[in-house]
Amino acid sequence: MARVRKLLGRPLGIGVLVVAVAVAGFGLYWFQPWKLWQDQTVEEALPAAQVTPGPAEEEQSTTPGAAEAEPSEAPSSPAGPQTLASGELISHEHATSGTVKLVRLDDGSHVVRLENLDTSNGPDLRVWLTDAPVKEGQAGWHVFDDGEYVSLGKLKGNKGSQNYAIPDNVDPSRYTSVSIWCDRFDVSFGAAELGRA
Template identity: 70%
Template sequence: MGRGGRRRGPLVAGILVVAVALAGVGLYWFQPWKLWQDETVQEALPGLAAPTSAAPEPTVSEAAESAPAAKPTPKPTPQAPRTLSRGTLISHEHTTTGTVQLIRLPDGSHTVRLENLDTSNGPDLRVWLTDAPVKEGKAGWHVFDDGKYVSLGKLKGNKGDQNYTVPAGTDLTSLTSVAIWCDRFDVSFGAAALA
């Protein structure tokens, strides 16, 4: 074998190593297998009081022993969660459907609830509460990180009903939309204006 053949072997091996490394980085970065993986999450609305068991009725002998029966004190009716605003998700980078609600819970805290969510899975998806306007088409894909936003955490699943706690002290008066945001590629998968 000539000298050219000996030189070509290490060069080909080097090219293969670089190609495998680039393919590995590309797979990690884009995570294309997530497009075929669905994660469904079904969470109940938080803040609903669990049913309490009634106190046992006193026996006849206990009732006879007690002095005049006092009227039972009525228990206060627990407040129900209250929807402050809602919206319908529109598609951006990926087809996205479902509804969004901003809800005040009985304890005064707030949550964003996604219902009947159906979108693509992807890398580093987040739920953002933002001040950006929701725009149709490509004009709306990249606007949500231009202004004020609060990240409510990673998207729990790309399908189902999910709750996201709004941090205490968040000024909700200026935050008027919710986006399913791909933080890795700075693009909205879908968004809803809250009204």
């Protein structure tokens, strides 16, 4: 009888060990706890305006002997990036701080800019432009996927200043907030209400 129990116990023990290793492996993959201790800093400048030559400059550069000629008008200067809306990030599931800006670039395109971002790292973090209200505390953790939102891509780094292009077919005036969204667990790490400039 003891021999039968020993034979049955060995495969059962191996089976339990295999299941435990598989569960631990899945848990590590899913939660990626090591990211809580790994910071990734990304520092991007705001995209610069492209300087295009004005009609007088084009004429000057193609006319022989134009080096001595005085330009008839001042070179055209770009208007530069314009901040349309901005807000301060508040903490949700993780301590989060920094400034969010909705910026129209000189070429008419738009970006969401995160400045001085400081949040936790985590699995599958995204930057979302949303129409949801920003609420303090746990009431605000899960609201951003309730309405309309546009994912602007994966968070480039959990610290620093970064730019996220808004697709040309998206009207940024329809959205009122930005969330650092953990897509794996459907929770906001932090968010900012966009107050119009």
